[in-house]
Amino acid sequence: MPRVLFTAALSCTMALGAFSAQVQAAPNSPFQAPSSTSVGSKTGLAPQPATATAARDRVAHAEDEAKLDLSLRAPHTAPRTQEAATTKLKAQAAPSAQAAAACNTSDFTSRTGSALVTAVKGATVDCVNTLFTLKGTDANKAFREAQMVTIANALRDVAVNYPGNNTTSTAQLVLYLRAGYYVQFYDSASVGSYGTALKNAIRPALDAFYASARSGDVSDANGDILSEAVTLIDSSGENARYLYVVKRLLNNYGTSYDAYWGMKAAVNNVYTVLWRGHQMPEFVTAVQNDTSVLTQMDAFATKWNSKLGGDTGYLVSNAGRELGRFLKDTPIQPTARPLVKHLLDQSQMTGRTAALWAGLAEMASEYDAANCSYYGTCDLSNRVKAAILTVRYTCSPSLKIAAQQMSSTELTATCTSLANQDAFFHNVVRDNGPVANDNNTNLEVSVFDSSSDYQTYAGIIYGIDTDNGGMYLEGKPEVAGNQARFIAYEAEWVRPTFEIWNLNHEYTHYLDGRYDTYGDFDAGQVKPIIWWVEGFAEYVSYHYRGVTYSDAITEAGTHRYALSTLFDTTYDNTDQTRTYNWGYLATRYMLQSHRSDVDAVLAKYRSGDYAGAYTYLKSTIGTRYDTDFYNWLTACNAGNCGSLSNPPVPQCTNADSRQLDKNCGRSNLSAGAGGISYLYVYLPAGTPKLTITSSGGTGNADLYYNYNNWATNTSYYTRSTGPTNAETLTITNPQAGWNYISLYGQQAFSGATVTTSF
Structure with a gap:
């Protein structure tokens, strides 16, 4: 998730308003638009788009945060996806490979009247689904009012004798109309306005469908079409006229509906x-x-x-x-x-x-x-938080956990994971400390016991949208005492393995907001920045955990986007694949191949010069790397994405090999079991934070710190004692002057590196 204003609950799903009111949605329909039909949030009434499947988003995509169905965020959040659901495409809707290949936009943009009706009815549902993405001239040719009237009249004609299944292509006609309303709302300048002519056509069409006795059939075949027809009520803005349909479905619902996905979805869609x-x-x-x-x-x-x-x-x-x-x-x-x-x-x-x-x-x-x-x-929010998030644990002065249910082992493992990620993060970005005026000196991690608990309680406690995999709330970092937090949940579907979903991705947003991007979330949105914000969070999460990002590597083979195009990614023009898969690919390529350019862009982000950073990306770089990026994608898809190793931290240059300095390290440190490698660093007065990290090598070295004498395993102020050489210590407001650091050999170790940043 991006850095989100607590007071404006803004996330990948772009929830508008501090209060987040949601309903839970049924499984996604086979007739909904693909997840790539994501567009920006805007006030007013927007036709309902579709979301990607819950099963794919939450399991296969290892860092999924949100389904970017942004049009449903006004004035409150959209119906959310049922967690246990999986989308199924009916045989009548599933296209063959030949049919999919034959799906051409021109089939719909070049025809009018009966020829258009024939094209729509003859297409697969999957093909009609692609029309949700039309823009510009194509959008006008497909969905101008005259075209919509033609299809509405065709729906009226088939609805009169609706057979309760898709043998007359009712699903394609309904979906085409849904796509038209959706595209027109977001691109009315291209499509043109809708007026009385369409209203006078859509009403008889819906009247005829709901007057058909077979529209009440309790079956798979009818349910799939009925669920889309209920959504079409909302897309067309005829909510008042069809209140009787809402009441009918609520009244007629029975346990027989539960056997059919579409029938349950039809009932649930009345809530929209x-x-x-x-x-x-x-x-x-x-x-x-x-x-x-x-x-x-x-x-x-x-x-x-x-x-x-x-x-x-x-x-x-x-x-x-x-x-x-x-x-x-x-x-x-x-x-x-x-x-x-x-x-x-x-x-x-x-x-x-x-x-x-x-x-x-x-x-x-x-x-x-x-x-x-x-x-x-x-006092609802405070009461619920006190009753639900009963586990409170302090990892360090800068990190605390509020959890619904976590064992001491799980708490310790979480703290260790985040603490060690600090070192990884700073090694990659090479920052010089927090950006100016950032007071987010500590973070609260709120962890619900499951995705359903997150959906039930997080909106009440934090006023957020929960149709996502977690959310970071940056707040106003310039305000003293501001509490940054991210809200997450345990991934119950991988139990008995313990995993907090998106833990390392969301923590990267905290670190990135504090050390790389000046100001609050809104400040960074004046120019496109999402390629970095989300792409880098993916990069750190996968690289730090040592997990191969298979989805992104597969996506690289499509060559879907040029690098110069990805620099223009915003939350208004993106979808899940572009945000996460392609953000990762762009970030990884730039870090590996053009590190100096990344440093130049980050320097501008850190000063708040977002316009300057964008100019650098679009003008100084421009399209110069597009060909090389294309070739890199080919190699990456074939299994050669290049080395993930980060450039080495600069070595400290003082003659005394024990002395550390600002943003540098000492390498090849070693000691036997019970032995100590001693180090020290001088800190100027007023240093707000000292970060010490150890990494690399073999064996097991523990990290110790003291502020008034040599640090040992028996004389120290604080320590980090994990099972490897990867340790991190963060000292807030350290004492000015000489500070002392050591690596203690819990086991014999060699080749270790210690770095200091302040």
Whole structure:
């Protein structure tokens, strides 16, 4: 994740607003757009895009942080993906290799009228999916209003005799319309405006579909199409008109739906219709005139309460959350209040019903805070944090952990991993200490016990979006006492192995924000910087852990982006692959092949000269390295990405081989078991922090520090005693003058290096 403002909850998912209200989404549909349809966040009503599959994002992509479906972030966060879900493509939708190869944009941009309808109906669903990415002239040719009217009329015609499956290509027509609304919202200058003509066409189309008896079939075939048709209600902005569909699906839901992915998704998608309907005055008026949808949600959550804690519990908790959201509409509050209280009374903060309780409590706290005593939600954030994050552990003066459940062994291992990463980080970036006016002298790591616990509680406690793999909140580093923190969770899917998901990636954001990028998150967004922010976090995480980034190496073979293009990556124009895979590739290439250019760019980032850094990247470098980068990608994909070894730390030059200095080291240190290699360094008055690192060599040397005499294993101020030679010590406000350092041979060691930076 990027460096995020706590007061503006800004992340890769670009959640807008300090308060993060979410619903949990069902598994992704085979008819949704690919994850590459990511675009920037903007206020107002945006058609719903699609996300990548939960299973792939969370397991195969080892540093996934967020699905970049940014259009759903206004005014609150989007429905999130069900954790246990996997997307499945139906046989009717899965294209053959020949069909995929035959999918051409021109099939849709060069046709009008019946020829366009034939092209859409004859394409695979997978092919129509690609249209979510159209821009410019292609977007206009495919999705201008006349084209959309043509397809809406075609949907009306097939919907009249809808057979409950895709034999009449209903799915392709629905998805084409969804793509059009989506693209037009983000590129209206190219597509043009939508007006009365389209509204008068989409309404009869949806009317006909929902009037069809077969649209209620409980089956795989219908469910896949129905779930997309429910999303189309929201895409077209017809949320008020189709409230009856919302009520129908909630009322008709039964255990038979659970056997079919699409049917569950259709029910869950009604919550998006409700969630975003609040942005439309006509929707609020419709509910005010007929509040039965509120009582329907209360009845649904009450009837299916037993499902909480199970595979379909998200359907129940989402009903509660969206019922609670009606507290924001003053005329509807009198109806909503007792229903919210009713559901709160049948759920609890912890245990099986926690997800229902949390969603209701969050809504009540945000939208009806004056009546918190009625709901039992006063001081909600502090109460939940105290009850859930009960483990408190201090790694060092600059690092502490607040966890839901971690053993002493796990706490120690986490502290060691982060402490040792300090040395790795500083060795790569060669910084000269924190950037000016950065007061983030300590970090809190908040760790939830699982992804579901993170989704249940992190929004309440920290006001963040949780449709991601973790989030770093930088806050305002120029403010004294500002608390930087990142929020993460244990990866329950790899248990019994203990792993905090994205631990080293997120910690890199903290270090990078403190030592490489001046100011807060917003300060760095004046020019494109994401190639470095996310790419470097990936680079450090994979390189430090010694893990091969297989996804990125595979992606290198596509040659999808030129290096000069990657320098323009922003959160508005990116997707998950470009952000992480290609950010890593660009960063690794630059560090290995053009280190002096990286140093020049970092010098500008550190001074806050982001415009100057961008000019350097786009003008001084420009396209000069594009050909070499292309060739490097070919070699990397073939298994030769080049050496990952970092340039050696400069050796200290004082005549006394024991004396260290600023940002340099002493190498080839050795001692026998129980022996000591002594070192010292002189610090000027006012030095805010001294970082000492040891690394390399063989054996096991422990690192010791003392401020008033030689450091030994029996006389020291602080020490680092891990199982290898990789040790780190950070001393805040060290004493001016001579400071003493040593390596003690827990076992005989040789070839070790000690560096100091301050």
